[in-house]
Amino acid sequence: QHVQVHSILTMPDRDALVDAGEQLRKLGLAMSRCKLDRMNIRLVLAAETVPLESERCWRLALVIYELVTNAVRHACFDGRDGEIKMELMRAGSWVNCRVTDNGSGLERIKLGRGLRIVGELASSLGGRIDRTSGTIRNSFSLDFPLTKREQRANRAVAGRRPRAYRRSKPLPAPLRLPVAGERVEAIAVRQDL
Numbered sequence: 001q002h003v004q005v006h007s008i009l010t011m012p013d014r015d016a017l018v019d020a021g022e023q024l025r026k027l028g029l030a031m032s033r034c035k036l037d038r039m040n041i042r043l044v045l046a047a048e049t050v051p052l053e054s055e056r057c058w059r060l061a062l063v064i065y066e067l068v069t070n071a072v073r074h075a076c077f078d079g080r081d082g083e084i085k086m087e088l089m090r091a092g093s094w095v096n097c098r099v100t101d102n103g104s105g106l107e108r109i110k111l112g113r114g115l116r117i118v119g120e121l122a123s124s125l126g127g128r129i130d131r132t133s134g135t136i137r138n139s140f141s142l143d144f145p146l147t148k149r150e151q152r153a154n155r156a157v158a159g160r161r162p163r164a165y166r167r168s169k170p171l172p173a174p175l176r177l178p179v180a181g182e183r184v185e186a187i188a189v190r191q192d193l
Contacts, residue, residue, distance in 0.1 A: 014054060015053065015054065015055075016053075016054050017051040017052065017053060017054070017149070017150070017153050018051070018052055018053075018054045018057040019049055019050065019051055020047070020050040020051070020052045020057045020060055020061075020088060020095075021047035021048055021049050021050055021088050022047075022049075023057055023060075023061055024045060024047050024060075024061065024064060024086055024088055025045055025047065027061050027064065027065060028043050028045045028068075028086060031043060031065070031068060035072070036072065036084075039072065039082070040081060040082060041072060041081075041082035041083065041084060042081065042082065042083045042084070043068070043083075043084050043085075043086070044083060044084070044085040044086070045085075045086045045087075045088075046085070046086070046087045046088070046089075047086070047087070047088035047089075048088060048089050048090055049157050050088055050089075050090050050095055050154065050157075051150060051153035051154055051157060052095075052146075052150055053147060053149065053150060056125060056147070056150075059121050059124055059125055060095075060097060060125070060142075062117075062121055063097070063118050063121045063122065063129075063142055064086060064097065064099060066114050066117060066118050066121075067099040067118060067140050068084055068086070068099060069114070070114055070115070071084050071099065071101040071103065071138065072084070074103075075101045075102075075103025075138060076103050080102060080103075082101070082102065082103065083101065083102045084099065084100070084101045084102075085098075085099070085100045085101075086098070086099055087099075087100075090146075090154055093145055093146050093151050094143055094144065094145050094146065095127075095142075095143070095144055095145075095146060096141065096142070096143050097141070097142045097143075098139060098140065098141045098142070099139070099140050100137060100138065100139040100140075101137070101138050101139075102136065102137055103137075103138060118140075122142055122144065125142075125144035126144050126145050127142055127143050127144025127145065128142075128143060128144075129141070129142050130143075
């Protein structure tokens with residue numbers, strides 16, 4: 001199972017478009033089989049079809065892998081069954097990816113090597129990472145813009161949806177206000193957006 005996780009996280013060698021939702025599904029399944037199942041941590045995925053350039057999809061998968069690994073390492077589930085949720089959605093010309101766990105977080109997480117890597121990967125995608133923590137939940141949210149090529153591919157995907165599911169206008173980037181007691185901090189912000 002470790003081999004499968006590593007093969008998914010191997011840098012692609014072609015310039016193709018890849019469905020990020022499907023890649024995250026494969027990554028989540030491999031991570032669950034490899035480690036999470038025997039730790040009684042359930043991994044849940046809610047993902048739209050989001051075509052991304054292969055290298056950018058690879059970077060996204062690296063971010064998600066690191067955030068899930070970080071949650072497994074540092075979340076305190078306090079006797080509860082652990083659950084980590086990965087979400088991937090498109091909002092107009094932006095992508096939002098969120099990793100949330102049901103463990104209580106530390107009030108202050110040190111910016112270690114893993115979070116520095118996540119911040120650098122987010123910057124390389126032209127985006128940013130935000131962290132929200134509280135007594136019953138931790139959440140990391142990655143927002144980044146689609147390239148022109150990805151926007152065209154995503155419009156084509158949206159055009160193939162049944163009419164009942166089409167949106168007439170792009171939605172604004174998702175905004176979630178912190179719940180009382182939660183702390184929000186930015187991990188990496190790109191200034192030239």
